[in-house]
Amino acid sequence: MTKFSCAAQGLTELPPLPEMVEEIHCNNNRLTFLPELPTTLKRLECGANSLETLPTLPEGIIRVTCIRNRLKELPHLPSSLEELNCYDNYLTELPTLPENLLCLACMGNKLTVVPRLPASLEVILLDFNPLIEPFKTWVDENKSGIQGEPLNVFREKVNAYWDSKDKTDLK
Numbered sequence: 415m416t417k418f419s420c421a422a423q424g425l426t427e428l429p430p431l432p433e434m435v436e437e438i439h440c441n442n443n444r445l446t447f448l449p450e451l452p453t454t455l456k457r458l459e460c461g462a463n464s465l466e467t468l469p470t471l472p473e474g475i476i477r478v479t480c481i482r483n484r485l486k487e488l489p490h491l492p493s494s495l496e497e498l499n500c501y502d503n504y505l506t507e508l509p510t511l512p513e514n515l516l517c518l519a520c521m522g523n524k525l526t527v528v529p530r531l532p533a534s535l536e537v538i539l540l541d542f543n544p545l546i547e548p549f550k551t552w553v554d555e556n557k558s559g560i561q562g563e564p565l566n567v568f569r570e571k572v573n574a575y576w577d578s579k580d581k582t583d584l585k
Contacts, residue, residue, distance in 0.1 A: 421459075441479075451475075461499075471495070491515075501539070511535075530576050531569040538565060 417440040418432060426444050437457040440448075445463040453473045468480060468489050477497040477549035480488075485503040489508070497517040505523040511530065517537045525543040 528572050531572050535565065535567070535569065538568070 416435065417437040417439070418435045419437075420428065420443070421439050421567075422442040424444060426446070427438070427447065428440060428449060431438065431449065434454050435451055435452050435582055436452070436454055437485065438455060439459045440463070441459050442462045445460065445465055445494065447467070448460060448469050451469055451472050452460065453472045453474070455475055457477045457479075458471070458475065459479045460468075461479050461483065463483050465480065465483040465485060467487070468478075468485065470489055471478065471492050473492045474494050475492055476494055477499075478495065478562075479494050479497075479499040480503070481499055482502045485500065485505060487505065487507070488498075488500065488509050491498065492514050493512045493514060495512045496514055498511075499517075499519040501519050501521040501523065503523050505520065505525060506527050507525065507527065508520065511518065511532050513532045514534050516534055517536060518531075519537070519539040520543070521539050522542040525540065526546050528540065528545070531538070
């Protein structure tokens with residue numbers, strides 16, 4: 415079996431997961447936790463639950479969609495991750511972003527800063543967060559998402575911010 419779906423079933427916990435599953439779709443339930451995830455997992459869709467944490471993500475995962483939960487933090491993000499959709503949670507910070515990340519959708523959280531942005535990033539959605547400068551101005555000017563050349567400028571500003579902070583911290 416490569417896909418396991420139990421969306422909108424009113425579940426409070428997941429049944430045992432098949433070992434070779436590559437996709438899990440457990441959206442729109444009443445889950446408060448997820449079990450250990452199979453190492454073969456490529457896509458996790460666990461939105462619209464009551465999750466406060468996510469388990470360790472497998473090293474080969476490509477897409478994580480954990481929207482509309484109660485997440486306050488995310489686990490380490492594996493280098494294989496290309497898409498992270500975590501909007502409408504309670505995240506105050508993000509972990510280090512993988513170098514292969516293409517899409518970051520984190521609207522409607524409690525983020526005040528953004529971590530260093532990888533060069534691979536093509537789309538970033540951050541509105542409805544209490545971002546501090548220099549992040550706020552750029553997000554406000556690009557409400558529909560920062561893509562193309564504005565993203566390159568935003569990436570430079572964010573990474574320059576962290577570079578200056580790192581130098582200050584060394585003193």
